[in-house]
Amino acid sequence: MYEDISITQITVKDLRFPTSLQHDGSDAMHTNPDYSCAYVLLETNNNQKGYGLTFTLGKGTEVVTCCIKAMEGLIVGRKVKDIFEHFGNFWRTLTSDSQMRWIGPEKGVIHLATAAIINALWDLWARLEGKPVWKLLVDLPPEKLVSVIDFRYITDVITREEAIQMLKNREEGKANREKELLENGYPAYTTQVGWIGYSTDKVKSLCKEYLNKGFTAFKIKVGQNLEEDRKRCAMVRECIGDTNVLMVDANQVWDVNEAIEWMKNLAEFKPLWIEEPTSPDDILGHATIAKELKNYNIGVATGEMCCNRVMFKQLLQAKAIEYCQIDSARIGGINEILAVYLMAEKLKVKVCPHAGGIGLCEMVQHLQFWDFISLSGSKEGKYIEYVDQQHEHFKVPVVIQSAAYIPPLEPGYSVEIFPDTMRKHEFPNGEIWKNIRTS
Numbered sequence: 001m002y003e004d005i006s007i008t009q010i011t012v013k014d015l016r017f018p019t020s021l022q023h024d025g026s027d028a029m030h031t032n033p034d035y036s037c038a039y040v041l042l043e044t045n046n047n048q049k050g051y052g053l054t055f056t057l058g059k060g061t062e063v064v065t066c067c068i069k070a071m072e073g074l075i076v077g078r079k080v081k082d083i084f085e086h087f088g089n090f091w092r093t094l095t096s097d098s099q100m101r102w103i104g105p106e107k108g109v110i111h112l113a114t115a116a117i118i119n120a121l122w123d124l125w126a127r128l129e130g131k132p133v134w135k136l137l138v139d140l141p142p143e144k145l146v147s148v149i150d151f152r153y154i155t156d157v158i159t160r161e162e163a164i165q166m167l168k169n170r171e172e173g174k175a176n177r178e179k180e181l182l183e184n185g186y187p188a189y190t191t192q193v194g195w196i197g198y199s200t201d202k203v204k205s206l207c208k209e210y211l212n213k214g215f216t217a218f219k220i221k222v223g224q225n226l227e228e229d230r231k232r233c234a235m236v237r238e239c240i241g242d243t244n245v246l247m248v249d250a251n252q253v254w255d256v257n258e259a260i261e262w263m264k265n266l267a268e269f270k271p272l273w274i275e276e277p278t279s280p281d282d283i284l285g286h287a288t289i290a291k292e293l294k295n296y297n298i299g300v301a302t303g304e305m306c307c308n309r310v311m312f313k314q315l316l317q318a319k320a321i322e323y324c325q326i327d328s329a330r331i332g333g334i335n336e337i338l339a340v341y342l343m344a345e346k347l348k349v350k351v352c353p354h355a356g357g358i359g360l361c362e363m364v365q366h367l368q369f370w371d372f373i374s375l376s377g378s379k380e381g382k383y384i385e386y387v388d389q390q391h392e393h394f395k396v397p398v399v400i401q402s403a404a405y406i407p408p409l410e411p412g413y414s415v416e417i418f419p420d421t422m423r424k425h426e427f428p429n430g431e432i433w434k435n436i437r438t439s
């Protein structure tokens, strides 16, 4: 298949959305984000296209686009057959260029660039197959699926053979789970109610709005001021009641001991988890926090800024997280994220993906659907994050019904942005940004 199809061009755009004007997306660490992305468009000699992105917060997106351009030579001119038949090898080629690897390796801006390119390649592959990415993943035989993963650095926790066996063990019931998922979807929780820059009244009215929409799990931002956090948690708990789920997210602002003490002070509000309590690189710190907070029935969650599969491996090995929050636009795209899912399944840690931003809900749902159908076989105690922003810019936006993600049926990774949005939001010369500069 695709014998004569090759990649002829890679284009990258710096797209930014002025979300800071309304404090949408604000948290204790990122007080004024402008949700943005480095957006990749792959073109082929048969007019097929692939779209992908990595998420950013405004300034610095130009650095990511520059990095993607620097990787152009590794992609343009390649036959797609050579990429998709040996995707694991190609992934290593992309992450192991002998000169560019120095500016990572497998972390930071260059790995964000890798994620955007890899996401675009999966979108292209799924379009060529005429399937949504989740279905492409579900239909790949275990050996083929596992072949896309680079197992270097993780074989002490999981081997290729074990991964194949885990998938084979779960083959029974796949068709039923797929059918069930298409009917009922996958549970979502909302982060829409509690950005840190929102007023008390706004938080209150949003809680009511999302309760009415059927949501049972709500996440709010904490970490700037303990007294304010206590007031806010009490208020949200009162709004959502005792039986619904509350999660809190500190976005990395605390030291380890500070995180423990702060969370002891919020324990009475019964949060399910504390997300990103400290530096995303501090594996042993997370383990200490997790151990201390276990006594208070508070789990530790992190992953949205975890830089690669090696860090995830250690977080899982150290029992530092109860909830593993993979992100669709970080680490090295789907190939590497699949490795994290497999390690989490083996070490019995729940994956509850990070989403929101630009296109993160659109993309990550595919991965969690695959996990349910093909790997973990369970939705028990798991959710996909949901933020109700920027979906209108996507041709295949997420569909949420009764607080559940409903699987898309359109081919691809649901990440194609309307041309009109690209024109208006391109930084710095798109209409939106010109108007902001002159107003």
Ligand SMILES: [Mg+2]
Residues within 6 Å of the ligand: 249, 251, 275, 276, 304, 354
């Ligand atoms: Mg978070």
